[in-house]
Amino acid sequence: MVNPVLLIVIPLGLAFAIPLFALFWKGAAKYTPPVALGFNLVVSLLLLPKALENPVVVSIGGWQPPFAINLVAGPVGVLFSVIIALVGFLVSIYALDYIKEVATEKYHMLYLLLLTGATGVVLTGDIFNLFVFFEILCISSYALVAYLRDKAGIESAVKYLIQGAVGSSLLLIGIGLLYGQFGTLNMADIAEKIASASPISLFVPMVLIITGLGVEAAIFPLNAWLPDAHSSAPSSISAILSGIAIEVGLYAVARVIFTIFGASGILPFLALLGILTLLVGEMCAFSQNNIKRMLAYSSIGQIGLILFALAIATSYGVTGGLFQLISHTLGKALLFLAAGYMIYQTGSMEISALEGMDKKMPLTCLAFTIGVFSLVGLPPFIGFPSKFLIVRAALATKETIFIVLIGLALLGTVIEGAYFFRVVQVLYFKGEKPNPGRKEAPIIALVPMLILTTLIIVIGIYPRLITGVLNSAASELLNRVEYIRSVLG
Amino acid sequence: MSFLNSYIYYIGAFGLILIGLYIILVKHNLIKVIIGLGILDTGVNLFLISVGYITKGTAPIFSRPGIDYENMVDPVPQALVLTAIVIGVAVLALALSLAIRLYQHYGTLNLRKTREQKW
Numbered sequence: 001m002v003n004p005v006l007l008i009v010i011p012l013g014l015a016f017a018i019p020l021f022a023l024f025w026k027g028a029a030k031y032t033p034p035v036a037l038g039f040n041l042v043v044s045l046l047l048l049p050k051a052l053e054n055p056v057v058v059s060i061g062g063w064q065p066p067f068a069i070n071l072v073a074g075p076v077g078v079l080f081s082v083i084i085a086l087v088g089f090l091v092s093i094y095a096l097d098y099i100k101e102v103a104t105e106k107y108h109m110l111y112l113l114l115l116t117g118a119t120g121v122v123l124t125g126d127i128f129n130l131f132v133f134f135e136i137l138c139i140s141s142y143a144l145v146a147y148l149r150d151k152a153g154i155e156s157a158v159k160y161l162i163q164g165a166v167g168s169s170l171l172l173i174g175i176g177l178l179y180g181q182f183g184t185l186n187m188a189d190i191a192e193k194i195a196s197a198s199p200i201s202l203f204v205p206m207v208l209i210i211t212g213l214g215v216e217a218a219i220f221p222l223n224a225w226l227p228d229a230h231s232s233a234p235s236s237i238s239a240i241l242s243g244i245a246i247e248v249g250l251y252a253v254a255r256v257i258f259t260i261f262g263a264s265g266i267l268p269f270l271a272l273l274g275i276l277t278l279l280v281g282e283m284c285a286f287s288q289n290n291i292k293r294m295l296a297y298s299s300i301g302q303i304g305l306i307l308f309a310l311a312i313a314t315s316y317g318v319t320g321g322l323f324q325l326i327s328h329t330l331g332k333a334l335l336f337l338a339a340g341y342m343i344y345q346t347g348s349m350e351i352s353a354l355e356g357m358d359k360k361m362p363l364t365c366l367a368f369t370i371g372v373f374s375l376v377g378l379p380p381f382i383g384f385p386s387k388f389l390i391v392r393a394a395l396a397t398k399e400t401i402f403i404v405l406i407g408l409a410l411l412g413t414v415i416e417g418a419y420f421f422r423v424v425q426v427l428y429f430k431g432e433k434p435n436p437g438r439k440e441a442p443i444i445a446l447v448p449m450l451i452l453t454t455l456i457i458v459i460g461i462y463p464r465l466i467t468g469v470l471n472s473a474a475s476e477l478l479n480r481v482e483y484i485r486s487v488l489g
Numbered sequence: 490m491s492f493l494n495s496y497i498y499y500i501g502a503f504g505l506i507l508i509g510l511y512i513i514l515v516k517h518n519l520i521k522v523i524i525g526l527g528i529l530d531t532g533v534n535l536f537l538i539s540v541g542y543i544t545k546g547t548a549p550i551f552s553r554p555g556i557d558y559e560n561m562v563d564p565v566p567q568a569l570v571l572t573a574i575v576i577g578v579a580v581l582a583l584a585l586s587l588a589i590r591l592y593q594h595y596g597t598l599n600l601r602k603t604r605e606q607k608w
Contacts, residue, residue: 128569135576142583146590154590155603158519161587165526165580166513172533172573173506179566180540228606 002046004058004073007081008120011036015112022105029105033092033112040085040119044078051078052472055486057125065125065488066189072125072487075472080122080251083326087243087333088115090448094337095236097444098344107147107234114140114240118248125487127175127260128185130252131168138164138216141245145233156228163215163225171212177205188487191260191480206261210253217249218303220277227284230296231349235340238292242299243333247325250303254310254318258477264313268401271311275405275412277304282415290349291339294419295332298375301416302328305409309390316396318474319467320389326466327386327456331375334452338368341441351423355431364441365427367449372420374456377413382456385463387413498539505532519591519598523584530577534570541566 014036021028050056055074059065073081092111099107113136120133142164146157179185181201182193194202215222226246230238257263257270281300288294306328309321341364346353358365374381377388394406440446459465476483493500509529513522541563549561588598595603 128572132572132576135580139576139579139583142580142587146587149590151594152606154587154594155606158584158587158591158600158603159606161580161584162513162522162526165584166510166529168576169506169509169526169529169533173536176533176537176540176566176569179537179569183563185565232606 002043002050004043004047004056004071004077004081004123005060006043007040007047007085007123008071008116010039011112011116011119015109015116018105018109018112029108030096030099033108033115034089034096036112037085037089037092037115040081040115041089044082044085047073048078048082048469051075052469055476055483057487066184066186069129070125070186070487071123072188072483073123074476074483074486075469076251076255076476077123079322079469079473080248081119083329084115084118084122084244084248087329088240090451091236091239091243091333091337094239094340094445094448097442098236098340099234102147102149107144110140110144110147111237111240114144115244118244121248122251125187126185127178127187127190130187131171131175134171134213134216134252135168137245137248138168141229141237141241144237145229145241147234147237148232150232152228152232156225156232160225160229163222167212167215167222169212170208174205174208174212177208181205186487187255187260188484191262192484192488194261202261202263206256206263206266209256210266213249213252213256215249216246217253217307218246218277218300219253219307220273220280220300220304223277223300223303226300227293227296230299231290231292235292235336235343238296239333239336239340242296242336243329246299246303247306247329250306250310250325253307254321254477258313259480259483262480267311267313271308271402271405274304274306274308274311275408277301277307278409278412279304282412282419286415286419288419289351291343291351291354291423292336292349294351294423295335295339298416298420299328299332301412302332302375305387305390305412308405308409309393312390312393312397312402313478314393314397315471315474315478316389316393318477319470320386320393322470322473323386323389323463323466324383326459326470327374327382330452330456330459331371331381331383334367334371334449334456335375337445337449337452338364338371341445342368344441345439351426354423354426358428360438361440362438363446364449367453368427369424370453370456372424374460376417376420379460380457381460382463384460498535498542502532502536502539505529505535508532517599517601519588519600522600523581523588526584527577527581530573530581534573534577537566537570537573 018029018032051073058071059068117133117137124130142161146153182190218226278301281297285294285297306321306324374383377383394402509525512525543562546562549564
């Protein structure tokens with residue numbers, strides 16, 4: 001029997017053991033995260049078939065669900081933990097060579113803590129526990145943004161910390177209000193009792209919780225920290241922040257709205273916010289000259305699209321949203337990893353400095369280009385089926401608001417194409433410099449990029465590989481009665 | 490007065506929360522902003538405690554015979570606050586260490602003057 005508790009306990013224990021290992025052997029620090037995350041990947045994959053049949057509910061301490069803190073490894077939770085472990089594993093391999101400066105043990109320890117926090121958020125069934133894991137994620141990401149200790153990193157970390165701390169305080173007030181009304185912290189138990197409460201008394205906690213989580217999920221008016229933090233962190237951390245941290249925030253928003261509150265009235269508003277986020281992100285990305293800032297703004301845009309798709313709240317819509325989420329995770333992680341070594345080689349983050357890189361680093365450039373094509377949504381890459389599903393879901397609702405909004409979303413995609421193709425043009429067709437000789441990224445960094453590229457192409461060609469899992473995940477999110485029944489029995 | 494008596498903790502808690510938010514939004518000095526975060530945290534913790542508080546309640550331990558569980562305060566919010574305090578300490582410690590670094594780089598703690606990153 002594979003126990004979901006292992007997914008949290010093993011990385012957490014190893015994270016705190018890293019300084020001890022490093023006492024005996026310096027190199028141990030950097031090999032611990034791949035081991036822990038590889039273990040997580042295997043366990044999550046073993047858990048997946050079981051979770052698809054029936055959510056695995058683990059109560060801690062032998063108490064029964066409304067009283068115990070419990071983990072709910074349903075299709076959504078295990079799907080997310082697979083993604084977190086997979087991307088975390090690949091990025092930790094990349095970091096073996098990439099992270100050389102400053103205190104590397106601290107980097108690896110915080111990195112593992114960040115991913116433990118993310119795994120905890122997606123697996124927990126207790127709302128206060130969700131807050132605690134969220135804080136683990138946030139605090140380690142504040143520290144990692146400042147990891148290089150340069151001017152930009154410190155400044156962005158300060159901004160990120162202040163906004164994140166206010167956000168989590170609001171989240172905690174919301175949780176307190178819910179506890180005051182229902183006397184329970186179990187998400188399923190709250191969801192069951194919420195029908196008897198008056199809508200007015202639910203409105204304030206809902207707004208507080210969504211605002212608090214929205215800071216981490218980078219929903220439009222709350223995302224001022226994101227471009228700074230994502231562009232000044234080391235590239236491997238940018239990949240994790242863009243690929244995992246904000247997605248986990250979105251998961252929490254979706255879980256709160258769909259499962260706990262079952263609030264369908266707020267969905268058109270969220271769809272609108274999603275499209276606003278998308279347009280703001282894409283337009284800001286268009287005017288950037290710094291490659292990492294451009295990728296960061298593009299993440300804001302993608303988050304907006306995912307939020308919009310989730311807010312459609314039909315089976316197709318949520319499936320499309322989760323599909324887009326996976327496609328963004330794989331694509332953006334690939335782009336940041338590839339950009340990391342390009343920046344390392346040129347020593348500059350300016351897009352114009354990347355001229356003629358195709359001669360110097362052909363494989364990295366190819367990976368970057370595939371990531372770009374996938375994010376824009378060209379076939380046969382993973383971005384195409386995901387965007388296609390979202391458009392189909394929006395049209396199938398036959399509601400004017402969603403059809404108008406998806407039109408705007410497609411406009412955003414056009415802008416996205418414009419700025420991304422500009423980078424590809426700079427990489428391949430600009431600059432008539434003499435051939436500077438090949439200086440490819442080291443092989444240990446190329447392997448994760450290659451695996452991500454393969455996944456992007458394979459899933460793009462056979463979307464059916466994952467649509468089954470996505471469908472059951474979508475139905476878990478949409479069917480709250482089933483969720484309550486499976487947790488409380 | 491009965492209104493004040495029964496809601497005084499909530500009024501105090503939300504007062505602290507609003508004072509904290511005000512400081513964070515208005516002040517330019519990073520140390521003051523961090524103090525604001527501390528006050529905000531304290532307000533949230535006080536609020537959580539008052540959710541489970543009963544006037545003249547006892548600790549939720551059956552320490553001697555004859556204790557009625559009706560008069561016990563709710564232990565769950567206290568456990569939550571204990572966790573929240575620890576998290577708050579971690580955030581404040583990190584914020585202060587970042588403040589030291591920020592001062593080393595810029596020579597000032599004024600947040601108006603440390604704005605190189607722009608949209």
